[in-house]
Every structure is written in C-alpha cells, then in structure tokens.
Amino acid sequence: MKRLLVLLVIFLLMVSGCSNTASTKSEKTSEGSKKLQIVTTFYPMYYFAKKVAGNSANVELLIPNGVEPHDWEPTAKDMAKIQDADVFIYNSQYFELWTEKVLKSINDTNLKVVEASNGIKLMDALESEDEEEHGHSEHSSSKDPHVWLSPVLAQQEVNNIAKALEQADPQNKDQFQKNAEALNGDLADLDHLYKETIDKAKRKEFVTQHAAFGYLAKQYGLTQIPIAGLSPDVEPTLGKLTELTELTKKKNIKVIYFEEMTSSKVAETLAKEIGAKTEVFNPLEGLTKEEQQQGLDYIGVMKKNLDALKLSLF
Known part of the structure; x- marks a missing residue:
C-alpha cells in the first residue's frame, strides 16, 4: 500500500512538472513572438x-x-x-x-x-533670393x-x-x-504652453538662419524672417544680407537665431552688423550630443525653443 502511494505521488509530481513546463513554454512562445x-x-x-x-x-x-x-x-x-x-x-x-x-x-x-x-x-516653400537669382533649387516651386x-x-x-x-x-x-x-x-x-506664452508677447517677429519655423509661426500668429530658404546650407547674397540688415535695424531686432548642426557664420555676421546677439533655435532635425547627454527629447527641446523665443518676443 505504501509503495502504491509513493508511486502515485511520483506520478502526480511528474504530471504537475509537465504541466508547468508546457505552461512556461507557452508563455515564452507568446512573449517571444516576433516584434x-x-x-x-x-x-x-x-x-x-x-x-x-x-x-x-x-x-x-x-x-x-x-x-x-x-x-x-x-x-x-x-x-x-x-x-x-x-x-x-x-x-x-x-x-x-x-x-x-x-x-x-x-x-x-x-x-x-x-x-x-x-x-x-x-505651405509653399520660401525661396531665398540666392535661389531665385540662380534660377534653380531642389526645393524650387x-x-x-x-x-x-x-x-x-x-x-x-x-x-x-x-x-x-x-x-x-x-x-x-x-x-x-x-x-x-x-x-x-x-x-x-x-x-x-506655446499659445499661453505667445499670446502675451509684445512682439510677433523673429529672425532665423533657415526657414524651418513657418508652421510654428503660423500656428501662433508669429512672423518668421529667415536669412536663408529651406536649405540651411544656402548662404544669402550680399544684396539679400544688406536688405536684411536694414530690415532688422528698422524693426530693432535684438536676437538672431541659428542651429547647432549647421554653420552659424551668417547669423553671427548679421548679428554683429546690427548689434544683436545670437541664440540657438533648434529645428529638431536631430538631437545634438549635448542634448542627448542632458536627456532631452522632442518635448524638452521644444520647451527650450520657447524659452529662446521669449528673448525676441518680450
């Protein structure tokens, strides 16, 4: 009788073990399904x-x-x-x-x-004067x-x-x-946050190195004044730069925005000419190494952009 009981216990343990193994295998199959x-x-x-x-x-x-x-x-x-x-x-x-x-x-x-x-x-693309003069651009029309x-x-x-x-x-x-x-x-x-902040702004214009912020400007009733067109590596002609210098002086612009992933030379030239300072305005076409180290993401960078924008609008 004792022997039968021992055999029965062993059998039940084996069945239980098989059941658990099957269950575990099923879970692994479910979790390990192709993502x-x-x-x-x-x-x-x-x-x-x-x-x-x-x-x-x-x-x-x-x-x-x-x-x-x-x-x-x-x-x-x-x-x-x-x-x-x-x-x-x-x-x-x-x-x-x-x-x-x-x-x-x-x-x-x-x-x-x-x-x-x-x-x-x-929206239709903005063309820089340089692109118009040369009669071609990859973004033209x-x-x-x-x-x-x-x-x-x-x-x-x-x-x-x-x-x-x-x-x-x-x-x-x-x-x-x-x-x-x-x-x-x-x-x-x-x-x-953008709407609440910009609604209180005294000014509505800001100057950027390249025309990336048209939708942001339109959304909040602002005017973007770009130095170059949609392509950040296209430099303005001397005539365009002279025109911008006169315009920004007339409007008493105090900040010229540039991007960290492209050369800031043109923005710095214009800023020096009119006695303004330069500030980063990120078009979020990629995070910089510093931003990654700071743990910033899309939302974080957009909030930093708003802080930068305040320098022009208030």
Whole structure:
C-alpha cells in the first residue's frame, strides 16, 4: 500500500512538472513572438514612432543624431534595413528627397510605408533670393515639409503613425492607440504652453538662419524672417544680407537665431552688423550630443525653443 502511494505521488509530481513546463513554454512562445521592426528616417519620426510603439516594436533611427538630414543619402546598408523592416516611416517627400528613388529600387511588397505628413496641407516653400537669382533649387516651386515643429500638426503625424502600426500589427492595436493618446496629450499641453506664452508677447517677429519655423509661426500668429530658404546650407547674397540688415535695424531686432548642426557664420555676421546677439533655435532635425547627454527629447527641446523665443518676443 505504501509503495502504491509513493508511486502515485511520483506520478502526480511528474504530471504537475509537465504541466508547468508546457505552461512556461507557452508563455515564452507568446512573449517571444516576433516584434514589429520599424525603421524611421530622422529624430522626430523616431520619437513619435517610439512613443506610439512602446515595448511592442523595435524602432530604429536611420539618420544618426548630430547629422544634418537635408543632404543625407542612404547607403546600400541603409536600403537593406528599409527592405528588411515591417514598417518604414518618413516625414515627407519634400524633406527626405531620396525616398521615392529608394522605394522604387527595393522590393517593398511586405513593407508598410508611412508618409507621416500625409493629409496635412503643406505651405509653399520660401525661396531665398540666392535661389531665385540662380534660377534653380531642389526645393524650387516646392512645399515646406517642417510640419513637426507645430505641436498641433505633430499630433496629426502621430495619428498617421499609430494608424499604420495598428494595420501592421492588429494584435497590439489597443496599446498603440493608448500610447498615441498619451503622446498627443503631451503635445496638446505643449501647444497650450506655446499659445499661453505667445499670446502675451509684445512682439510677433523673429529672425532665423533657415526657414524651418513657418508652421510654428503660423500656428501662433508669429512672423518668421529667415536669412536663408529651406536649405540651411544656402548662404544669402550680399544684396539679400544688406536688405536684411536694414530690415532688422528698422524693426530693432535684438536676437538672431541659428542651429547647432549647421554653420552659424551668417547669423553671427548679421548679428554683429546690427548689434544683436545670437541664440540657438533648434529645428529638431536631430538631437545634438549635448542634448542627448542632458536627456532631452522632442518635448524638452521644444520647451527650450520657447524659452529662446521669449528673448525676441518680450
């Protein structure tokens, strides 16, 4: 009888052990299921996608932080990354000018391609006098793609990204929606902060090195006076610089904004000419090394931009 009881206990332990093993294996299979692979072009697209995806996907940044994205071109390795991804997210055909060519050259049958600015009415591009005089520009008769700098339009980009991720991975739809709502809540708070601050401003004009802030200016009733056009590496002619010098003196401009990822030479020249100071105004085309070290993200940099803007408006 004792022997039978011992055998019964051993049998029950074995069954229990098998059950636990099967259960553990099932959990591992569930947790170890293939995550969505997302490739994004530059920092704002990466930030929005990362926030929406959460832990439900792997998100990769194609254009490294600290690299000026206007003139960046993908290598064969970058093209392979895009082809191997489940989802590819870019801002606009007017910003990542290489996307159409790349997408034509790869097999994108199983690739979900997302143009985040889709559905947003883009403004016509501002052309610098230098571009007009030479009669050509890669952005000529084009559109301004810098929509991510408006916290309101950024929410539309987030919605486009969330919708695409839901289609690519329906199992995590609820999670994507929840994450997108949380991010859009932060962007709505940022919009409120900008509006509340700028509504009290005494002045409504600011001078930038390149024409990246048109949507931000339009959103809050400001006027952007750019030194150059949409491309930050195009320097103004002497005539254009003379005209800007007279205009900024007349308007008593005290701050000229520049970007850390491009040369500040032109901004410094104009500032010296009119007795103004220079200040960083970040178009968020990539985080600088210092910003990364400080743990700043899109929201943090946009708040720093607002602080910088106050120097001109108050």
